[in-house]
Amino acid sequence: MKNILLLTTGGTIACTEGANGYTPTLSGEALLEYVPQVREYARLRVQPLLNKDSTNMEPRDWLSIADAIFDHWLEYDGIVVLHGTDTMAYSASAVSFMTLGIGIPVVFTGSQHPAGQPESDAPRNLADAICTACRCNLGGVLLTFDGTVFNGCCVSKVSTSELHAFESCGGTPVGRIRHGALQITAPPHRDVRTSLTWRRSLDSRVLFLKITPGMDGALLELATLGHYPIVVLEGFGLGGIPSGENGLLERITQLHRRGILVVVTTQCSRGRCDMTVYEAGQAALEHGALCSSVISKEALLTKLMWILAQTQAPEEIEQLLFYDFCGELGTNFPPIDKDGARVI
Template identity: 35%
Template sequence: MKKILLIATGGTIASGYTEEGLAPKIAAAELLQYVEGYREFCQVEVASPFSLDSTNVCGKHWLELTALIERRYDDYDGFVICHGTDTMAFTAAALSYLVQNSPKPVVVTGAQKPIDLPITDARTNLLDSLRFASEDRAHGVNIVFGGNVIAGTRAKKERSKSYNAFSSINYPSIAMIRDGRVVFYIEDKDRLSGSVTFYHELNEGILLLKLMPGMDGMVLNRLFPYYDCVIIEAFGVGGLPEYGRMPFYPEIRRWIDAGKLVMMATQVTHEGSDMEVYQVGKAIKEEFHLMETYDMTLEATVTKVMWALGQTKEPERFRRLFYETINHDILLKEL
């Protein structure tokens, strides 16, 4: 029987009603009382490094979770993290970079309704997660939610209230869970080589800037002192406008000359960027040798930049790290 560590971090799944609204209240051990069926296939122990609404979760918490998993890695067959849904995709992506090449599963789950309500998705999601973490074929970081298993770098919360809140973006789901059975669509555990690797550094000096019609390049001038990298969410397949009192081009030159990163992404959820298509993208990409994110999610992009910049600021090494495929995060990329 597999031995699983349940790591409770708060979130809606563990929340109760207060005068100010929902807030985490239910302890880790109490969560298990609502899913007694797990005893048929695994043993579970609990840990609770923090208890937060996931709006308050950030890089230091990802590092704390990584350190906890590393300390307890040899003691368990798998890990299930209960987490709020709002930043769950960021946490799953971050852990994909901080815990690499793991033959043991690290599952992130949560719920849209607290686990103690009569009607809730929490009990199903938690039991499914424990079941998936107990599978011999499971490995690496994944989100389990609404019966779907999604690679940690491919998840996005697309619905704010519905039980099917998360989708797998530009990549198939890893598996589905129905009626207590796990059906795998992608099985690649045999491709793992070497041992698990843990990382302990992140650079949080990153800004995600959403382009909007009429935005002036002056915004980059004002952000310059505060960030090491700006990721610009452009329109469509990628490009930058040429209007404004201060166009984007000279500001990008200033960032690049100072050794800072400017990266191009797209606001469009599906199918990714391709800056070579239009003049507004191709010219600026060629002039500044800009990197783009292709089919990656924004959550994976942000956390991968944090991770890669935590390892190096040398431009070519950073480029190699960023374009290395990790946990299915990028298919289309520069060679």
């Protein structure tokens, strides 16, 4: 029997239908009634933490989750966090960085349909998360959904309706769960030697902008007006930034001179950002932009918020950005051979 802490934060899994649509009302104890079989191998304690539609989750809520984990992790064999799916990848990524060094699995999960609905995926996902928390010998943050185990900082929500709502952004998933049996096939990287363990702080002054065709470079002035030390730009393809008359490159240079860090990532849901391939990417690098190596956009945003809370120095931020703390750089990607093909 394993001792498992269940932290509840609301989300679809706990929703019932009200006059104004679905709202989270079910308690953790009520949700556990849908999975009585897990009590055969788990002693469960429920701790209500938040009660939100995950659309309303904020960085301070990520801090609350990390603080609760820190307060109790030595008492348990594993922790399950119930969360709404819309922003679960952001929360899991943020908590991944703030709980570096944890020696037990922290497993996020939720559902596409409320637990009380017929054919809901909530019972399966909840049971799988508890199974993972009990039987996984990996420390760190994971996310389970539709029978798949993901690294918490390498996952994105990709569907609003399908039960397989999440995909790994950093290569193959960590493992699978079938009929209550857990199989770990690709353990994620974890740096247990880092000095930045349990740094439970965030600085949310990171501006995230998506590049669109014809975008006016003046929009980048939002970074100066809003006192943002870091700007993230979602470029095209491998990280291309338009170099026409819109003034984007000139604005990047101006921000760089003011000590504002400009980080470029790709808009694509799969693959890395590599700004050395095309002239459009190289031009942005020459104007002072950085090419992100973090695979998940959710992880990139939350990692920068976490780093910014540790240091304000641009050169230190850059150094930490390219350091792989918990697999956010996609280290379990299949390697690439000299011809650019994936080695399977």
